[in-house]
Amino acid sequence: MSTIFGALFFVILILMGFNLMLWNFAQFDAYNRVITTMGLSDQQRSAEALTFNPPGIMNTGSPFNFTVNNIGGVTSTIARIYVQNLAPLNVGSPCQGATGCIADPNGSTTFNNPNIKNGESFHLVKVTGIAIDNSGYRIIVATTRGNQFSFYFPWPSNLGGGSNSNSTNTAHGALDVKFDLNSFNFTRGTQTVPQQGWTVPYSTNVIWWVKVVNNAVNPIVLSKYTSLYFVCYQDRFGAGAGTGTCTETDLTYVVDNRTMNPGTIYQYDEVNRPYTLPAAGPNGPTGSTTVKFGSFCPGQQTFDSNGNCVNGSPSPPQDVDFPTPYLVFMGFFYKVNGVIVGQTISFVAIRACATYPSCP
């Protein structure tokens, strides 16, 4: 009898143990299902990758457009677009303050085409209800999976495009010189076709031809104070040997683009005939512009008997006076989006030779 009772209790205990095990399995199963589901969700979230194309926002005002590429592994859906004005000096510009500007699919400020398939490029998104101007903005695109991708407007310069051994960028600003063999030229005498300016005759008036591009999404208007600054240094073993220490600097201002050679210099008129570099497009700079330099004084000025620049005309030509190497600094002053910007482009050197065109 006791054996039977004992066996009965033993069976009950075993069944209770099984029950506990089964309960544990069920709990673990449910828990693991949650972990797996959320892990899959996280995996998809980390597979999202959106990039944007220059110039970011393609037009100011409202509505505005931008294009986006889905380089991730899953289709992405834009949940919201946050636009915040970052320009501290532009008080009164849109999208400033605690709420900025928010485009929501369900709001009055909205956007279209929120679904971006993986592999899709230049997917156009139009944002309606937010009018932006040319001041600085950060645009955050938030997806339904919880990722954020952002870009800035105006588009930062020099992020796109590459360079190779024959052409490289010499600046990191809105204005850029594509530094290649044909970007830095000059004319002298009655020449009308420029030649490479890496070696030049010394003590000879020249007009410099410099090819520049505009990386900014706004046009650039050059100031009359845009100039080339030449700093000579002694060449003890070359053409400048025996000339002593060179202490000369030369400042050569921008001239009108009608100027072909130093024989006839057209003064630079920044009001009526300025150099205007067109704004960059979605694929980078819009062509290049050749800017000419050759005046001793800026703008519509000549110089008096003391060598000081005064109002008058015509602009006197400029040269370099020693047969030595010169470091050339390009000081570009320009207006972009109404703001005056100064930018130095260095890394150019020339040699002025006494025996030009032979310049050993």
Place this chain on the structure above:
Amino acid sequence: MAMRKIGILGWAETRARRNHRSRKAISTIMANLTMLVIVVSLSSLLFVWSISSFGAYTGGAGYWFSSRSIANQERPSVEGVFFSKTGSTNNVVTVFVRNVGAVPFTVASVYLNSTLYNIVLPQVGVSQVQQVQLTLSGQLWVKGDLQTITVATLRGTTTQTTWVP
């Protein structure tokens, strides 16, 4: 001598008779019943103990599983932060928290650069966005400086993001 032997034998005989009576002990039935009672009582004790232990275990483990399961489905996402001013003071930060998880959650606190800001907000539904406005005290945001924002839910889920005003 003879009298003495007789006395010892008599005593031995008496003891033997007595011992023979005591070897009868309890009957087989009584023995079985006794063992049955012992087994039943001990088994009952074991049963009660195991029931309470299993109950306690399943209660604790069940709570852990269910709470962790729910907490694991929380996914708060800080998808936008606006830095603004009161007058000329850089002391307002507006945080937008989206629920990209599978269950609703409640934002319990927001940390800006490790400074706690306790807030009371309604629950954020799935796929919904909640706006949290912080008025800074003891610190100001600085343009260009990295600002670390941590959002914590009532269930203990945290998400940390960095922003530059």
